[in-house]
Amino acid sequence: MTENVYLQRQIVIFGCLYIGYFLYICTRKSFSFTTAVISEEEGLAKSDLGLIASSQAIAYTLGKFLSGLLVDRVSPKLLFSLGLLLCGLSTLTFTVCHSVWFFGLLWFINGLSNGPGWPACAKFMKRWYPAGQLGTLWSGLSTSMNVAGSVGPLLGMYLARQYGWRTGMQVPGIMAMLFAVVSQLLLCDKPTDVGLPEQIKDDREKKRGNNRTSGKVTLLDVVTPFFLKLCVGYLLTSCIRSASLDWGQLYLIQDRGHSHIVGSSFTSSQEIGGVVGSLIAGYASDKIVKFQSLQQTGSGRIIVVLINSVIITISLVILVTVVTETTSQLVISGVGFCLGFSLYGSIALYGVMAVESAPLHVSGSAYSIVAASANVGMILAGLPLSWVASLYQWEGAFALLLLGAALQVLLCLTCVYQPSGDTDKKIQ
Known part of the structure; x- marks a missing residue:
């Protein structure tokens, strides 16, 4: 009942x-x-x-x-x-x-x-x-x-x-x-x-014990190397997402000679891809976490972020080096879908990992820190990136985003091989 x-x-x-x-x-x-x-x-x-x-x-x-x-x-x-x-x-x-x-x-x-x-x-x-x-x-x-x-x-x-x-x-x-x-x-x-009991904990949470919700852990205890990598990764992903949404149309219209309709379809396809990508990333990461919880290997969600980061990088490579004025609208919309799929999926998981890395009584504060990093990325995607575009055209600006995506892949690789188990040890 x-x-x-x-x-x-x-x-x-x-x-x-x-x-x-x-x-x-x-x-x-x-x-x-x-x-x-x-x-x-x-x-x-x-x-x-x-x-x-x-x-x-x-x-x-x-x-x-x-x-x-x-x-x-x-x-x-x-x-x-x-x-x-x-x-x-x-x-x-x-x-x-x-x-x-x-x-x-x-x-x-x-x-x-x-x-x-x-x-x-x-x-x-x-x-x-x-x-x-x-x-x-x-x-x-x-x-x-x-x-x-x-x-x-x-x-x-x-x-x-x-x-x-x-x-x-x-x-x-x-x-x-x-x-x-x-x-x-x-x-x-x-x-x-x-009058309901606290949420039923899974095996992973039970092994961590009750100290995750105790008042003994402060926010400073949560700020581990893994947490800092989350902040940097969220910043890069948010910057790429904001830039592709805000400037993608202009890049296709001004640098690649496409129509406004093609530019708009590129933006719309990112939103559609975002819905699909968010749902699949969340479901897949839950499956990985359930499997890895029994082995105590840390946050497996970063594996999904790594895969998404590779998709982001490939999509930007296509956008910068392959797309020309003769490229079909279908191909461009497909690139936009892949970008939205991988960007929104990663963004959703960064928030989850930030909350999971902290005990309940400081989880909001932990999330606010990584969210602030994401907002910095949004700011960098605005005036600073447009300044780069004024010097090197939009192609140069998107090439810079490609460099950021490659850096994101390397960052995720370091997290996969050294997962968030360090955070758990501190909290325990």
């Missing part, structure tokens, strides 16, 4: 997190989804649009890091619901303003409000789901980003064209505020709060 109640709770919590984070992304990207219409109706210059977008990016980086530290000390349910409420409120307020500076201020607040979303999700996943399922469920939850990235632009542009850009932003804002109330009612911080 208890197992049935436990399963029902797990399903409700996962569904709530999926819809809630989908709305987090929709509100965060609502400005990007309707930028073309906003710039036309409000007469905003490119520098104005850049100011608004940059203010949110900086605030989101700060908010996500601070929320990761905070989620270990306060209710993740409260953080998740409050963040979603403020996201919706800031989005609605944005639509009644006309000044560029007010736009920038409100989008800065929106970025801060988006910060608690994923750290709270990570805490719920750690508390409610066993390690043997964590990779699959974490990856499944992360597909909410891809779904929002696919559905959001179509819905936002339709509403903006039909009813004005304000309506295009108000709809996700209102939905986020309403669902914030729903999430506050449905989510539960931990099983013991509703």
Whole structure:
């Protein structure tokens, strides 16, 4: 009977997190989804649009890091619901303003409000789901980003064209505020709060003992060489993902002479590949962890990341050296699918490995550190990479990304041959 109640709770919590984070992304990207219409109706210059977008990016980086530290000390349910409420409120307020500076201020607040979303999700996943399922469920939850990235632009542009850009932003804002109330009612911080036992531990967790959840382990104990490699690997993968999404179209159009349709299909294929790649990476890594847990060989998930890193490297080699102006749209979309498949799969697993490397009471803080590394990668993929492109064209910029992918393969190889068992020893 208890197992049935436990399963029902797990399903409700996962569904709530999926819809809630989908709305987090929709509100965060609502400005990007309707930028073309906003710039036309409000007469905003490119520098104005850049100011608004940059203010949110900086605030989101700060908010996500601070929320990761905070989620270990306060209710993740409260953080998740409050963040979603403020996201919706800031989005609605944005639509009644006309000044560029007010736009920038409100989008800065929106970025801060988006910060608690994923750290709270990570805490719920750690508390409610066993390690043997964590990779699959974490990856499944992360597909909410891809779904929002696919559905959001179509819905936002339709509403903006039909009813004005304000309506295009108000709809996700209102939905986020309403669902914030729903999430506050449905989510539960931990099983013991509703009279359920702690999650059933698998063999690997049992061998580690109860010290993983004790207060004897500090965050400094978790920062091992393996953990630092996770940070560097996440930074490189995030940089490549952001660059391929943001600049891939321009590379194909400006350097390779393809049409806007081909460029758009390249971007869309990455999102589709991301959904498939995330699910397969999570499921495969769970199978590896279950097999290796009996042998105590550390985090086997890094093997899946290594395979993905090889696929990323091969895809970038094709993009830089093989793709020309005569290359078919099908081939280019296939390369985009492979990039999205491997990039999003790796990104999902980096978050899982970061949370697994830490005991429960500092897992949020551990995740915030690797997430900050990923945000640094996103920043490097912006202005710094565009500066490289201005000197050596986009081909030179993507050749630099190829070098980063090769470095990522070498980094994963060192982790495979010296896995995260060192972390476990410290925690034990």
